[in-house]
Amino acid sequence: MNFQPLGSRPDPLLSVRDLTVEFGTKDGQTVHAVSGISFDVAMGETLGLVGESGCGKSTTSRAVMQLPPPTAGSVVFDGRELTSLSSLELRKTRTQLQMIFQDPVSSLNPRRSVEDIIAEPLATWSRGTPKERKAKVYELMEAVGLDGTVVGKRRRREFSGGQCQRISIARALALEPRMLICDEAVSALDVSVQAQILNLLQEMKQRFDLTVIFVAHDLAVVKRVSDRVAVMYLGKICEIAPADLLYAAPRHHYTAALLASIPQPDPTIRPGDVPVLSGEPPSPTDPPTGCRFRTRCPRAEDRCAAEVPELTEHSPGHLVACHFPLESSVAVDVLRRQTDADVLRL
C-alpha cells in the first residue's frame, strides 16, 4: 500500500499504517476486526472515530496501545515504532498514551479511595515524593471539577457515572500524557452529564496540550469535539475529512446513510422523510469481497464486488474509499473555510 497516504498530516504525533487485527474463533474461522487501515493524528488534533457497533473502533484503539499488539501494520508514536518495542520500553511509552473507557464505574477499583486511584500511576512510576504526589492529585481533582477535600477519601460506590468518569479522566492525566484515547467515554452517560464531560474533555485538552482520538458511535457528539473525523465500517475506513466538511458533504454512501439515520430534535422531520439503511452489517468472519459496504449500498455495481476501493483524496483533506462517491455538493466557501482553518491549525 502507499506509505504516504494522501491526507497524512504534517508533524503527526501518531501514524498508523496498514493496521490489521485478526482474531481466531473456536470453530477455526478468522474475525477480520480491522483490515489494513491507515491514518495520522497531528499534534494537538482531535481525531474522531465513528462507526456502528462491531466495526472495529475499540480494536483499533487497543491496537494503537498495543493491548494486544496488532496482527500486522505499523504504529508510530512520537517517532517510535511501538510494534517493535521491548515490554519495558512499551510500558514507559504508554505513560504518554492514556486511554479512557466507556464504563467508568467498572474501570475504578471499588476498594480504594478516589485519592489512591488517581495517585496510583504516580506511585507506580515513583513520580515525586508522597507529599508532591498528594499535591498533584488534589490539583488533578480540582481540574476535573471534584472537590478533593470533600470527596478525596470516598470510594467508587458513592459516585455517579459522571463523577466516576471525572475520576477516570483525572487518573488518565496524572502522568501528563501527550495523547488521550477516549473509547466511548461519554456513551454511557445521560445527555446532561454527557455535556458536562464533553466540555471537561475540551477544557483538559487545552489545558494539558493533548492530542486526542475520540471514539464514539454518536456522530453528533463526535462532531462537537473533533477536528477531523474518520468513519469506519466493518474493519475499514470509508471516509476521513475535517469534521464540518464530512457532515456538510459526506461523499461515502455509508457516511451519508449514517448521518441520515440520526434522529433530530425537530418535529418537522417525519420518519418517512429520511432513507433508512436496510439490513445489518455482515459478519466480520466473512466480509464481502470488494467494498465491504456493497451488500447494503444503494449505489453498488459489479465493480464494487470485484475491486476493493482504496482510500483516496478527493478534495484537500477529504479522503473517500468508494468507486462511485456521492457528488460533492459543498458550497465552495465551506470548503475554503475548512481548509483554511485546517492550515491555520497545523
Next chain:
Amino acid sequence: MADQHANISTTVQNDDERSEPLLVVEDFAVRFHTRRGLVRAVDGVSFELHKGKTLGIVGESGCGKTVLSRSIMGLLHDPKVERSGRVLFEGRDVTHLGRRQGRSIRGTEMAMVFQDPMTSLNPVMKVGRQLTEGMKAHLGLTPTQRVESAVRLLRSVGIPSPERRMEQYPFELSGGMRQRVTIAIAMACNPKLLLADEPTTALDVTIQAQILNLLDVEKRDRNMGMILVTHDLGVVAGRTEEIVVMYAGQIVERAPTAELFNAIRHPYTEALLRSIPKLDEPSGTPLAAIGGRPPALHAIPPGCRFAPRCPYAQRRCFEDAPPLTSDASVSAAHTFACWYPVGVEIRPTGGPAVEPAVGPSAGTSARPTVEAVAR
C-alpha cells in the same frame, strides 16, 4: 399535587380524541419503601392517550420513566411498592391489578417492549416457542395456526428467513434482531396499547431508525396507542403527537409535540434540548451543560425540584412548588410547572414581580411570574 392535573384535560379535538381515551393516568404516584427512606419515583403524574396516537415521555435517567411505564403495565406489584392515584384502561380501573389478576388485559391488550430485549426473552427457549407460548395462553389457535402466525409475525417485523429464526435461541441473534423478536412477541396478541421503554437506546443509529420505523408502522396498522419512553428528544420529535417531560418523578411540561418545540416553557426542557449536541452546529461549539444532578428521590427538597440547577431560579422557587398550569391565552393544551417560564414577555404595566435573586446564576433572568397570565 392535587392541582397537577387541574388544567390539562383540554387537548386538540379530533375524531379520535372526542371518544373515550384509551388510557387515563390520574394523579398517579409510585413509592418504594427502602432503607434510605421513602423513594418517590413517580409523584402525581396525569396524562391521557388516545387510540392511534403516540405519547413521548422524556427525561434524564432516574426521573421515573421506567417505574411509570412498568407500573402502568402492572409489573411492579410488591408489598414494598406503594401506589396511589388511578390508571384507567378503556375506562376500566387497572391501578391495583397485578400481573396475574390483570393477565387478560396485560400481555394481550397492553404490551411492553424494553430497552434490553433480554428482559423479556427467555435465553434458553427457541424464538419460535417464545412466540407461540404467548398465543397459547390468550388466543384459541391450533398449534399449526400458531406456528404459521409466528412466522408471519417475524416476517412482518423484518426478520429475514423467519422459519430458520424460529429454531434459533436469542443469543444467536444480533441486538437489533432480538428487539424485532420482542416487538413480534408484543404484537402477537394484537394489543391496543404498546409501552416502549427506551426500545432503541442499546442499538446503533441505523438499526434504531429501522426499529422506530417498525414501531410506527405497527402502530398505524393496528391503530394502537403507543407510549414511547426515551431520554432522547430527537427520537420523539418526529414520531409523537404529544410529549411529556419528566423531572424527579413529576411532569414538568406537557404539550402537543409541535407546540413544545415551538415554544418551550419549562427551563428544564430548554436545558435538556440545549445539552444535546446538534448536527447543524459547527464542530467545537461548547455545549450548554446543565450543572449538577437531579435530587435524590428519597430526600426531595421543598419548592421546585429543578431549582438547584435552574439558571432562572428566584427565592420563591426554593420555597413553593410550582403547579402545572397553562398559559390559556396561548394554548390550554400546553402545560408547565414553573413560576418563571421561558419566553414570557415582561409586560409594560404592573411591573415584573421579581423577587430577590438567589440560586446559581442569580439575576440572569428578571422575569415576571406566570400566575397573572395563567390564572
